[in-house]
Amino acid sequence: AQKITQTQPGMFVQEKEAVTLDCTYDTSDPSYGLFWYKQPSSGEMIFLIYQGSYDQQNATEGRYSLNFQKARKSANLVISASQLGDSAMYFCAMREGNFNKFYFGSGTKLNVKP
């Protein structure tokens, strides 16, 4: 079974609107971490936001927030007030327990339209 599933290969959003990128995960470990990365066309992976499995509140970092629904095993990324510079690939990832192995989804390509 896939550990991380991103069901949206590509998405469009109008500039200044909010957008939600979906991510579901699969683990039986009670301790895990969830991450979102942005990859612009230049190729570097940029860390955006982290959510721990025991965190009571949803993580937020500036315009990024993580909608963490533990029972549904979903960790959707919400980008508010989209900007043209947000156009990129976005990857959801998970680390289980204290293991050093990370699992990545297949990514969502976001295009922000002016």
Add this chain to the structure above:
Amino acid sequence: DVKVTQSSRYLVKRTGEKVFLECVQDMDHENMFWYRQDPGLGLRLIYFSYDVKMKEKGDIPEGYSVSREKKERFSLILESASTNQTSMYLCASTPGAPGEQYFGPGTRLTVT
């Protein structure tokens, strides 16, 4: 700031050549990783290392080997490059404590 560097941004090699991809991190991180990235497949783990001279196979180790002789340096070796190893290769590192991965800029390898 953590810095992870990779020896080349772009590389073109011929089938059958031995290829070395170098990765260096400057933050004394214990863990280092090599991934390959292909369209529609996301990042797939090739190998990772949790200490000097220690390595673990990832999901797709076939055709690759690694070397970690010093803590800051993690090398990926393609013993005999093949065209199906044409891909983007990403190196990453993390400290011992749980945390996010820090990535290098990537090496786009083309095998002809």
